[in-house]
Amino acid sequence: MSIIYLDFNRTTPTAPSVLEAMQPYWGHHFYLPNQQHPLARAINESLEQAREAVSLMVGCDAFELVFTGGGTEANNLAILGAVQGEPPGHILVSAVEHESVLLAAESLVRQGWQLEELPCNSIGQVDPEMVAQRLREDTALVCVQLANPVIGTIQPIRKIADVCHKRGVRLHCDATQAFGKVAVDAVALGVDTMSISGHKFYGPRGSGALYLRAGVKLSPIAHGESREMGLRPGPENIPAWVGMGVAASLVARCIDEVEATFHELQERLVNGIDSSLSGVVFMGGRDVLGLPNTVCVELPVPAVQVQETARDLVVRSPESGQPPCEMTRVLSATGRTPAQIARTLQISLGWTTSREQIDRAVELLAEACESAGF
């Protein structure tokens, strides 16, 4: 029996066409754009083509993209780079953000910044009204992600952006979990900065980008040779960025079909679990909200136990230990008890997920629950 990988929200395999496109840039066209030779300068064209491709996926102009080494770097740059040199003030961060957002914001506390957490409702949503209520005179930055990897919640970013901009406050949106799953349009969302991570949408590890709306100011957080509009030093990672560009092209071209397929598979999975296991509770009810590839389900038995039995299945269950893992943290924020959280399983589908895999996953889950004494 082969492995059924249903943890695509954590990481995706690099697509074969992405890998192929990267190939020549490692050993053959390995020049850096700033080397003094026409062949080196030609590398710049490849880089700008990649930027163009990513901009089509993001819904922005190519010059609004700063390429980075990944989503964590993009989040750090967006947050630390936004407040650098500013007098300490107030930052609002949603309770369901990724560690890189939460901890980057938290690192500012020792510089005198005040950090306030925006609570969410039982399905992980942040209320734009509440954002409005919590904005202060000295609020410099609001951070709300576009989609949550654990429960799939999609936030009302446009409304939150309007609330922020009415008060002249900057909005950073970690959108790393949305690309390759739903269509994204940075301009329609109205955000000021937005993070992108290549390995979340079948691009390579080590690739990412920060969307920086035209006119929005940012300082670099690392130093060196001036690259990427002076915002990201160090030699350009041409193979990784070219690869991210190809992955972005795939996304831009196929996102409608991808969404439709995900919806069908998601329904099949939810129906399968529902009919083979009684007593399960889906996050957000049967009409699962948000990302169409994501299913978060409370089982009748501990999730870790299920996972240990269903060895052919790669899914996600809460990890014990301190600090709490993202899954525990996010589910706690929605009001779930530790006992509920321990029974929760997180499943995320990918472009290569088949109906047969869904059906087999349901069987494995049912068998595992049964052997766990249910």
Add this chain to the structure above:
Amino acid sequence: MSIIYLDFNRTTPTAPSVLEAMQPYWGHHFYLPNQQHPLARAINESLEQAREAVSLMVGCDAFELVFTGGGTEANNLAILGAVQGEPPGHILVSAVEHESVLLAAESLVRQGWQLEELPCNSIGQVDPEMVAQRLREDTALVCVQLANPVIGTIQPIRKIADVCHKRGVRLHCDATQAFGKVAVDAVALGVDTMSISGHKFYGPRGSGALYLRAGVKLSPIAHGESREMGLRPGPENIPAWVGMGVAASLVARCIDEVEATFHELQERLVNGIDSSLSGVVFMGGRDVLGLPNTVCVELPVPAVQVQETARDLVVRSPESGQPPCEMTRVLSATGRTPAQIARTLQISLGWTTSREQIDRAVELLAEACESAGF
């Protein structure tokens, strides 16, 4: 006529065996070490094998290595991470450092740190005696690179480390230019932190490491999921780091032969230039010091002009513009005049450089000088 690439100090092509070793980790073994599956946990073994391989090249224990996205990140981490949370004091930085070292140190000035430049002699060397004289009660950090990419100078790091440690001062050494050219032994050098860049020794772009001597403290400069001893957040770049490990193994295995070959080729190049062009001046005289792959030569005509004529040759000449490029900055620090600098060409050999390429490069240089009216 095919291109003769003699700019290996800027970047190297990824070695075929490195590329091959990386291959399975993109689309097949694409798991992250912290995913909940035995196959994912097995990835951790590949990562630790890579760390072991890099440690053999560096001459340290594997647990003393923090993997990063490159040398620029490693330098930023070593410098900004060393002083974080410390009361502002004094930092000594050599005048011939890479931008990522100089500018990371310079960024601390606005936090109240005092930055002092350590001058060098006419061949780019920093005098340990001078370091001793300039150390102050409040000196927190000294930064001196191991080898210079422009002139090839190798610094007396061991002596500088002794001077620093006698006064309890930390020494950071950017060694990115040394690996793959000369044998390096972190313990023998006695440094506290040392930067490593994968793409400088036939490893992939996007790979690097920081050697952190056991017991030396450091704070992370970016935030997120705790990885790499809590010093480097974000998902592990397994393909790039596995690739760097393979490149490091090549270096560790072959460095003696590499050094010997470089010495032979360097002599051939110096002799060739010397006999076909009169009026040339080699940095450090005929007995070129330092990196055996590096030749820095003052021509009788402007270097840019030579480069424009010798189109098949990829070498390095000073770039105009502000701020001054690394080559201009380093040569200025050695006391060269703007006119001398404009005539200086920087040539760096690689593992694939052949005698035929050296001979042809000499011909091309001679022809270019001739057509430039010499």
